Amino acid sequence: MRQFSRHSSSGRILLAIGLSALVLGASGCTRVRTHQGYSIDKLLVDSVQPGIDNRASVEGTLGRPSFISQFGEQDWYYVSREMRALAFSNPKPVEQTVLRVRFDPAGNVAAVDRMGLDQVAHISPMGDKTPTLGRNRSLFDEIFGNIGAVGAGGMGGAGGGSNTGGGPNGS
Template structure:
């Protein structure tokens, strides 16, 4: 009998270990690996694109809609934690924006952190749109009788869009 209890205890212990293993915290790092010394060495008015590229490496991405022909490079770093199957939550984030003038010289170096992180919640199953809320049969049979017959002017439309 004690052998059966021993096996039952071992099985219960193994099951408990497996169950708690799924609840482990997962830490993850994405993006640029931050080296504060290298970041602080980039100075406006002294560095240019070539020196920034050699110091910090390639940016995470470059700005596409910069004004006046100037360019911006962005270095993004993010640390997250996640418990089991929950969504990851940001613990720390650093966004480094290096701005250049038309000649390629550094004009500004801006750092920001978690204060810029926004959490978005989707609005249910549907995306709200403008227009009428029509049912299945209204969508299926809605145009019957709206399209002109032989000799009728081309055009028409729906009640939503009469043109």
């Protein structure tokens, strides 16, 4: 019979724990790819023809749109986006397709347009403050600015006016 020592079994356990930690650590650095929105099938999109199809046939072929234009039902939009992120970083768009189906007033397809990621506007906020109109007050002005204003007239307090009107105490 073969006997195992305590040292060899504990070594195997430590090796298994070490390998598990290595695998879990490496999996945190993998790229995550996600798809958002409509899954565009090129064959189905190419089958929609201006002058031939109408709203009902487009809905039957492509399905309901991602959204419809706000000013009348002239345009239908199908939005598809591929995103990529590394571990816990913010996801970034890698590919985007916006399919716009335009209809004429009779409900027939007038045109089918595609727009890509190059049409996306990149907005960069200006600094870390939002410009506002009004007074420019510091933190101390906000905290201590109302000292002495308690009961002042016009500030919602009981302000020192006399009651000389025609009320029960005023005559």
